[in-house]
Amino acid sequence: MKLLVIGSGGREHALVWKLAQSPHVTQMWCAAGNAGIGLERLAKNSVSVECVNIGAEDLPKLLVFAQEKKPDLIVVGPDNPLALGIVDLFQQHGLRIWGVNQKAAQFESSKVFSQKFMEKYGIPTAAAGTFSEARPAKAFCATLGGKCVVKADGLALGKGVLICTNEAEAEKAVDEIMVGKAFGVAGARVVIQEFLEGIEVSLHALCDGKTAKIFPTSQDHKRALDGDLGLNTGGMGTYSPTPFMTDAQLTDTARQVLEPFMRGCLAEGIDYRGLLYPGVMLTKHGPKILEFNARFGDPETQVYLTRLENDLVELLDASVTGRLDEMELTWNPLASVCVVMASGGYPGSYEKGGIITGLDAANALPNVKVFHAGTAKAGGQIVTNGGRVLGVTALGRDLTTAQATAYAAVEKIHFDGAQFRRDIAARALASSR
């Protein structure tokens, strides 16, 4: 099979690495890819994965490329091309593509859509209101005593969520999004949720329109600095499984969320084939969904795919053709930890082009895989080329061992200004002691 993977981050490197292990794959391209993706080779024939310089949102160019190369399966990593309708477009041209269609992508591209869906189909979520005018939005915040979360409806590069602790902050947040248009048209409507206290976990389920197969649990670390301080980021590190949710709780949550989700999709005429990633808050009143994403998480994918034992090509193929009911997902019982190494200054401004050393030494450690995110090749060296640079991932017999191995690998890697959290999985370890 010939495969085309779309995207260029750590998630896509993990996808490419895992897909490359499949004996079905004889050729693979990645648009646009990164330096690490370009180093991967296929297990079947040792052929290198080829990076193609087309951005994930350049749908016309991607289509021309796909029509020329005729891949047997196209795999989409990021949310933007899905929201732009890449799946619908490629299907209209007879191409086989994995990922959600534009209608299904609304679960991520519109928080108003998601919130209304959750309420209609009884999916446990925060008490919330949806608004297209500032005055009633502010009045609703006041009913929550200002302890609320104001969310721009549309995609806002992960920045459209403002957490408020009092009425003055809530009014300011509504003004910023709806009046000041801080996120442009994405903020024409807002969802306002009650502020939920608890521990946040990431869930993933692979769907085929009828069946949803839940993954084990994982947890992301969204803040930039140790102790969950600093700015929100795309994710500074993950681990799987998390001790904050037992297997029984996972099964129970999957039933409470996935069953009404699939039923609702059927009723609304949404053919959900792809990945569903609910962000869940474990509150004292049970799990509540904060949001849905319609794609693999980054860096959740790095810990999931190092644990997944199935052939990923077969799973994604079953997701496209509606045969997931025939598949059983199997997971390595080892724990996985991913520590993100970022450029100094991330998620604010940062420099590019710093030389990265020690990658081979880190990758040579047993049970370690260094996934690249923002990296590029320059004059025979690998250099930084983005905010999140690497996802240093390690397996271990338990979380303690996986964490120690991941950090031993991080110690071997150097680039100027490298910034990473030293406490990935630390709270989980403290809680299980």
Ligand code: AMP
């Ligand atoms: P979202 O993009 O909707 O997941 O929001 C981004 C982040 O804001 C989440 O990962 C949570 O950490 C936080 N958040 C979102 N909604 C709530 C809520 N209702 N209560 C508390 N924190 C929230």
Ligand code: GLY
């Ligand atoms: N890890 C957060 C995200 O992928 O949205």
